[in-house]
Amino acid sequence: MRDFALRLLHLDRRIIFLLIGLATLLPLLYPVGLPVRVSPEVRKVYDHLESLPAGALLLLSLDFEPGGKPELYPMAIALLRHAFQKNLKVLGMTLWPAGAGLAESAFAQVAQESHKEKGKDYVFLGYAPGDANAIISMGQDFRAAFPTDYYGTKTTDIGLLTNLRSLRDVQYVISLSVGFPGIDTWYVYGKEKYGFELGGGCTAVSAPRFYPLLNTGQINGLLSGLRGAAEYEVLLGIKGKAMAGMDAQSATHFLIILLIVICNAVYFFTGQARGRGR
């Protein structure tokens, strides 16, 4: 028994990789459909979007690049579907240069399935260089900050932007952020000065950083990680990419917890902890 325990402690790490791989792959191939409970911080973003009247301006800043795609892209899709369902006018942009292509594909995909027209129902402005300076510039003169949209059309010629002078005219801003610049940049240089309501979405790894902002009401809601995206899909009543991944997420978490418990039990059982203590 002790030999078996010692062998477990020196298990080849590639076996653990294989187990994690299987725990991820099998639920994706054969989904179980485990229930997903909606957290208050996700509901707040949903409720705020619900409360906006048709035609209100929503600015969706997709501040991520391909590394954040698995978690933030499903959020972007779910939020865009909701915004278009509510007939909101959506402005899209990114503060990350490598994120422009991804963000554009999210807008193009959801606009096509929702039968929304570019320039009339939504505008994709592309990458805004300068991090905080870009936000300040948009607060002072929106069209000067974006002389053209992503496709090269002059913003002075886009009907949707006719009455948009600055960020003060935007009703709700949501930043889906993978790091800096992101939610905190939008809060510090945008919301505090120009007074719009701000919501956020972030990767799970950066979520603990934003809970203090949520607690003080500096942001009104937060979608964190793939789970946040899945919760939003539950609220919309759709089964998207995030929901499909939740079974795999639960399975891998269960496996990791199991491995931690087994390893600790074996560690104490074999007396290695006492040896280390001496």
Added chain:
Amino acid sequence: MSTEVLIGAWVATGFSLFMYSFLYKDNPFFKLGEHIFVGVSIGYLLTVTYHQVIANRLYVPMVQQGKWWLIVPAFLGLLILARFFPPIAWLSRISFAFLLGMSSGVAIPRQISSFILQQVQGTLKPLVTAGDGGRAWLTFSGLNTFLILIGVVSVLFYFFFSLEHTGAARRVARIGIYFLMISFGAAFGYTVMARMSLLIGRFDELILYSSAAYGYATLVLLVVVVIGLLWWEHGRVSADERQS
């Protein structure tokens, strides 16, 4: 399905498998993928920056719209490149001084307001709230506020080094350590969740690309990578045997 989508799927699948091959051990597939990733990322960033910044925000407004004053920031930007030429490297300091001064002026007041004043305000909420009829109640929200207050004070005390942590001070600092440990645990839990999400995202696409519509890209390339790894491993073993 268009040819470009198909090629994109095969390239994405191939490079995903190259990168995952590192889980076996460091190998030429991984190194190839890593180097191409670095090159492509830099190339893409340069292209996007050229189009979105130099062309759209400098050249077009300056040349086509007559906003000639944009020559000033353009000149300041060019001065930064003077660092590459030692005799005139000092010129770059002008641009850095401008950047530093402007950034500090913009950031310091806003950061203090957002991350210190507002956070302190959020920490100092009333613990007891008045319910119906003016009676005071300790609610769950009040309990949260109480926990936040104890956490903030004890962690701050833990990092207060002007007083030796003995007696009561040691107990307060110890509570601070517990709060820190819980926050590290939560952060680690979120990190695991994030990494698993990345894996799920890649697997999701690999499953998609394993369909007939994409020419069974995942399955074909998986076989290619496995055979390649076996061939590489065999070559390595043979070389070791020859040396010994």
